[in-house]
Amino acid sequence: MVSLFDISLKINGFPIKKAKAELDRIVNLSEAEYTDFLQKKKDEIVDFHLQNNKFYQELAGNQTIYKWEDLPILNKQNLQKPLKERLSKGYTLKNIYLNKTSGSSGTPFVFAKDKYCHALTWTSIFMRFGWYNINFNHSYQARFYGIPLHFLGYQKERFKDFLSRRFRFPVFDLSDAFLEKVLKKFQNKKFDYINGYTSSIVLFAKFLENKNIVLKEICPTLKGCFVTSEMLFESDKKLLEKQFKIPIINEYGASELDLIAFENTQGEWQINAETLFVEILNENDQVLPHGKEGRIVITSLFNKAHPFIRYDIGDIGILDEKSTLQKPILKKLMGRTNDIALLPSGKKSPGLTFYYVTKSIIEDDGNVKEFIIKQTKLDTFEIEYVSDTALNSNQILKIESAIATYLEPNLKFSFVRKDVLERTNRGKLKQFKSYL
Template structure:
């Protein structure tokens, strides 16, 4: 018998029953069989698009497929053409799942998935959440996400939340008065899990710490918390574990693909090798060995409507040395390729390193709730922050000294105290932005 979530997918012509059954078979494969399945599927999806997708034929320069590493690396710039020109034969905007990326990489675009591929995405989500006893048809979710503010978009999102057993906490205003209301909702609701943007959930945990409260004591039905879309730093993870009293799971996904990596119960950031194939590439598009840092390129193994083959998602990461083809493990997600700080000495540093160094000092006293860093000139940065009290000269000096030690001296900072920080239309907080 279908439950409401499965039924809503089925009614929209997403074959969730078949997708779940097929995924179960892939998961059950022995390692050798899984390796063979991945190689077969890689070949099948490339051959399909070379045969049926004029956009991909043009990109590849030929209909012949010989060697995987000779295939072009697809990037977001390639995808900024009308969607209709990128669809495979037999697919249209009428018979596909259509959506738009969030644009957190700076280059949003519209994409398509065929209905079976989209059903597989949901089957893969359900499978992974199931590791922690979460059932999308029965478990109630406390959702920390943005929401469209126009009337139709708002109502549509609320209806989707109802079908998906989710209660959404809009995150554009996270003042203490709003957090207090959230707390009351947890007292009166049998939530089983939290899911949402890292920065918002961390802010809620800081509020609980200030009040000396553990969320599990307030809402005993809670089992787990999944954070997504923004970096989860180790000290924030400890804070969440302490204040929530439940396991914290780090997820990494992309709307145009699927869940890419999901922390398993052994604390490994396990890559989804059932529906995706992940590579780490150097600047010449050559595959790097496990343990080396490079650009993350992902192949969607089932999407026939639109090619995502060796797709450079715009992130930098490392696959663990213990990885195998059938069970790759993400050792580290370093950040986005467009979030690099370029310094006067010529040194390049991932913007998140910069953010992390500042974070270790700026949050020490618990005064600062949130902050973001903007690079305006090669030697000039703005730090916008939300706090109860303004940063004093001693704190500012300490931040400047630490950055000089970790990065380089003679950088200039402007500190701007704000009531709220700007977020993207979807509610994400961009921790570091370079305007160079």
């Protein structure tokens, strides 16, 4: 079979062959060689941007001699200026890969990668999916994703889907009638794997559970399900495993960087140490020991077109104690720093805590399909949910008392039943949102 996917990347000027050779070399380094490689790449990328990138020179205070830990932390607000002011010398809109972030952090921006860096991104994705015998040139993907709704954007994505051997299920309408059509496609097509937004795939699994259907039985070609872009809770993972009967693989990435962590075949969330360098920092920008929770700060080791050096991605996480430089393991991802609930007592709590607590009660009987939590005032929260029947006063009391136990008492809640929940323009479901 013609490798349409590889060909389309080559046609667009991405040096895939060179990138594959580089990645092979990095993966096969000994521990000592890897330590040297990492130090060299960190020095190289900083030196390059200090010499060739005005935006980075200004950010770093025009220093030429530096210590790594004194380099500035780059954040999303820094990047909200025209791209041409952030590009390195020698790079223009004509010779880069250009894209924009989804804005799920609340701060969207346009970014660039040089073509070699982007080829490495694809190569690292190929390698990781390869751990599960998925080959983008041959394997057929069932894709649960958003899609642009205007004509040109829609056609362009559909064409990319054709080249990439994937069939897309847009996630804006996830009614039972739509999921019935999705089910028919799985009965009639030989999909090799599922890829897409966690919340949409979980909703499909709940639909299958209600119908008492195991997906692998009606689509025996399936080898794995890769969930991305939203938190995968342990209870949801168990549901997916039960209804799909295939490996459920958790990935964590950022379009402006690369795949950041990808679940390996041992069930560890292995960080991509080939093209990225990941640090966990406290609020004073000091590196924390493994096992401690802090801000995830990432350096892109190969992107010369645009600096992502010590870039605070806006997420909170913990590196596993058994992490090494060459094989860092992400022990836990806590969600975004801007999804923090401020409470009347002065306590700060990750918004996902509400989500966890509420989820454990609300979904017991399978009535509630999805819900989101919005903080409107210091002591006031709105829970929007989609369900077959409205929550009764007993369930509401249970939720309120659990939240009082886990967080604090005397918080006010209103419950709003909806037909569909609002998603971002890319189709992501934002589970907690503070309007403070």
